Amino acid sequence: MSPILLAEQILNGVQLGVMLFVMAAGLTLVFGVMGLINLAHGSLFMVGAFAAAAVAGATGSFMLALVSALAAAAAAGALIEVLVIRRLYARDHLDQVLATFALILIFSEGTRWIFGSFPLYLNIPDYLSGPVTLPGGIQYPLYRLTLIGIGLAIAAGLFVLISKTRLGIQIRAGENDREMIAALGVDISKLYTIVFALGAGLAGLAGALVGAIQSVQVGMGEPVLILAFVVIVIGGIGSIKGALIGALLVGLTDTLGGVLLPHLFKLFTDPATATSAGSALASMLIYILMAVVLIWKPTGLFGARA
Amino acid sequence: MTPRTLALAACIAGLAGGAFADTHAGKVKVGMITTLSGGGAGLGIDVRDGFMLAAKQAGNDKLEVIIEDDQRKPDIAVQLADKMIQSEKVDVLTGIIWSNLAMAVIPGAVAQGKFYLSPNAGPSALAGRGCSPLYFNVAWQNDNLHEAAGAYANSAGYKNSFILAPNYPAGQDALTGYKSQYEGELSGELLTALGQTDYASEIAQIRASGADSVFFFLPGGMGISFLKQYADSGVDIPVVGPAFSFDQGILQAVGDAALGVVNTSQWSKDLDNPTNTAFVESFQAEYGRLPSLYASQGFDTANLLLSAMDKADISDADAFQAALEEADFASTRGEFKFNTNHHPIQDIYVREVIREGDVYTNKIIGTALEDHGDAHAAECQMQ
Incomplete structure (x- = not known):
């Protein structure tokens, strides 16, 4: 394997990682602050992608599409928080899983009802399409580089929000002791709605960004949701820093494992077996990573609570 | 639901x-x-x-x-x-x-x-030993369109194909079907995850492989993702695949990225x-x-x-x-008859993705296989 190919695969891993981070950030905040397992997070990812496809189709502007994806998913998030999720904070996790699973079904069939069963068209704008040549002669799609940039910018923005702003202080306080910050006069239900809408908006933005290079279709959010859960379990529940490190670990492991393992197996067996055994093991690799991390640190890399 | x-x-x-x-x-x-x-x-x-x-x-x-x-x-x-x-x-x-x-x-x-x-x-198990007098397949045996893609690759003069499909029975059958007709060398063979949506890693390997053609079987949303990412990657090796990634429902979501791609099908709207x-x-x-x-x-x-x-x-x-x-x-499809195993014997065509006004669709450009049955009929004992 040439160094150029390896460098390209590392970029691919980082790109997958930062998009997983944008998806997982909201999930980990909601779990950390409200103690809620939200399976419908993947549906908000889908809502963002569909809103972007609809707006891009109507106006032709990709920027407008991204803004509307963020807005639509945040609005959908705020709506379900007020109507459904709010009633679940005091219930146990099984009730939360059941109710948010029901939301997945409602979102999926609702989306099909509005947009139909066929995948929608959403594409990269012309000014971001095509490959660029990086130092060292690596040809890499400009859009994927943009995704890395946007993901890192969001990560930086979230760090500032959590560590420097008043809202961030309230969120951190909410993670540590809910009753106490309510007693101090913070409107806890408003805080919850804001955190939920923020997480939903980020999921919707991720859906729109990723939807441009993938297929915008009903059910697109669920595979990403599973990866996002792996990310927050590895990173430690409630930790933004953990989500970033976990997402990059998962992205790199998944990408490099898929490329390197079949090569590794070829040293021992014939090519056909190596391809299928390598691919099979590569798809398990992130779960093996998760298990190893949990054995080593049961609360995840940066998790505070058990 | x-x-x-x-x-x-x-x-x-x-x-x-x-x-x-x-x-x-x-x-x-x-x-x-x-x-x-x-x-x-x-x-x-x-x-x-x-x-x-x-x-x-x-x-x-x-x-x-x-x-x-x-x-x-x-x-x-x-x-x-x-x-x-x-x-x-x-x-x-x-x-x-x-x-x-x-x-x-x-x-x-x-x-x-x-x-x-x-x-x-049309799984192969039901076309061969598991065939039944009461079971009829009106579409195709699963291998057919992939075999046609292999036959097309020969006639197009491809000598060094890179092939990929999802890691599940129909995906493995697809690669086997292609290889059964294709006579050239393979520069690479990949099994991807079922339901995979990001093909950056595979596309990087295709770019590095020096292939002269790419065969892929990625039905539904997987094909949409692959084609969009492939078109954006700047790799310009010709692509061939079965019709499943180029049907009327999918093409509109792929857009320009599919234009000119060759695919094989037993049917086309311009037949x-x-x-x-x-x-x-x-x-x-x-x-x-x-x-x-x-x-x-x-x-x-x-x-x-x-x-x-x-x-x-x-x-x-x-x-x-x-x-x-x-x-x-x-x-x-025009002429249609059943083989001894109740699967079709039919022509399989080569199509190219074109644009008619605002709509992306397919046009027949040739015939890959004529009166083609399947390889499993010999194993079928109707009883």
């Missing part, structure tokens, strides 16, 4: 007298189990719409169709089949899209003496025969969209059934089977 049940008493003939006397004699009840919700719903909806269009055009009041959604889940498909056979008492089952669901339902259904007409899935022309026109008039190959398969399945109903009574299974074997109906 509530399973919908649509009952069709197809247009009433409007004649009293003779028709009144035999309302029950020869009536056929069809149970259609297909995918109408979730990610793969586009395929099931096309099969259903094609089938119901043929039923409506025939105006046959002896055909009653019960439609249920399998949600692309084998366990649900099996439950629905049991319900249709035991309490609805259907005579014929049809509709399943996916091979894993077909394997779960068909052996049990034919063992209980029901006819099964497949409008899509020049009167049945097909009328089918494309009436499908558009009825549903307001262009038909896909899945819709043509549903349409042919219904017409096959109707042709057998004209010749024999469903209560006489042997006669009805013989009537089905004759395949005496006007297919949208």
Whole structure:
């Protein structure tokens, strides 16, 4: 394997990682602050992608599409928080899983009802399409580089929000002791709605960004949701820093494992077996990573609570 | 997600007298189990719409169709089949899209003496040793379109192909099918995860491999993702694949990225025969969209059934089977006949993706394989 190919695969891993981070950030905040397992997070990812496809189709502007994806998913998030999720904070996790699973079904069939069963068209704008040549002669799609940039910018923005702003202080306080910050006069239900809408908006933005290079279709959010859960379990529940490190670990492991393992197996067996055994093991690799991390640190890399 | 049940008493003939006397004699009840919700719903909806269009055009009041959604889940498909056979008492089952669901339902259904007409899935196990006198496949055996892609690669002069497919039985069959006809070298072979949406890593390997052509089988959303990312990567090695990533429902979502890509199919909307022309026109008039190959398969399945109903009574299974074997109906594919294992012998065409006004569609540019059966027929002992 040439160094150029390896460098390209590392970029691919980082790109997958930062998009997983944008998806997982909201999930980990909601779990950390409200103690809620939200399976419908993947549906908000889908809502963002569909809103972007609809707006891009109507106006032709990709920027407008991204803004509307963020807005639509945040609005959908705020709506379900007020109507459904709010009633679940005091219930146990099984009730939360059941109710948010029901939301997945409602979102999926609702989306099909509005947009139909066929995948929608959403594409990269012309000014971001095509490959660029990086130092060292690596040809890499400009859009994927943009995704890395946007993901890192969001990560930086979230760090500032959590560590420097008043809202961030309230969120951190909410993670540590809910009753106490309510007693101090913070409107806890408003805080919850804001955190939920923020997480939903980020999921919707991720859906729109990723939807441009993938297929915008009903059910697109669920595979990403599973990866996002792996990310927050590895990173430690409630930790933004953990989500970033976990997402990059998962992205790199998944990408490099898929490329390197079949090569590794070829040293021992014939090519056909190596391809299928390598691919099979590569798809398990992130779960093996998760298990190893949990054995080593049961609360995840940066998790505070058990 | 509530399973919908649509009952069709197809247009009433409007004649009293003779028709009144035999309302029950020869009536056929069809149970259609297909995918109408979730990610793969586009395929099931096309099969259903094609089938119901043929039923409506025939105006046959002896055909009653019960439609249920399998949600692309084998366990649900099996439950629905049991319900249709035991309490609805259907005579014929049809509709399943996916091979894993077909394997779960068909052996049990034919063992209980029901006819099964497949409008899509054609797993190799049911074409070879597992074949049955009551099971007919009206679409293709799973390997066919991939074999045609391999044959096309030879005629295009490709010597060094990079091939990839998802890691599940139909994906492995696809690579085997391609390799069975393709005579050149392989510069790489990859099995991707089923449902994978990001192909950056695979595309980087294709770029580094020095291949002169790429064969891929990535049905549904996987193909959309791959084609968009491939077009954006700047790799310009020609791509060939089976029609499943280029059907009418998917092309609009891929857009320009699919233009000029060559794919193989047993059907195309520009196939020049009167049945097909009328089918494309009436499908558009009825549903307001262009038909896909899945819709043509549903349409042919219904017409096959109707042709057998004209010749024999469903209560006489042997006669009805013989009537089905004759395949005496006007297919949208032109010539159509059944092999000894009840799978089609048909021409498979090479198509190219073009743009007509605002709509992306396919145009036939040649024939890959003529009168092509499948490799499994020899293993089939009908009994």
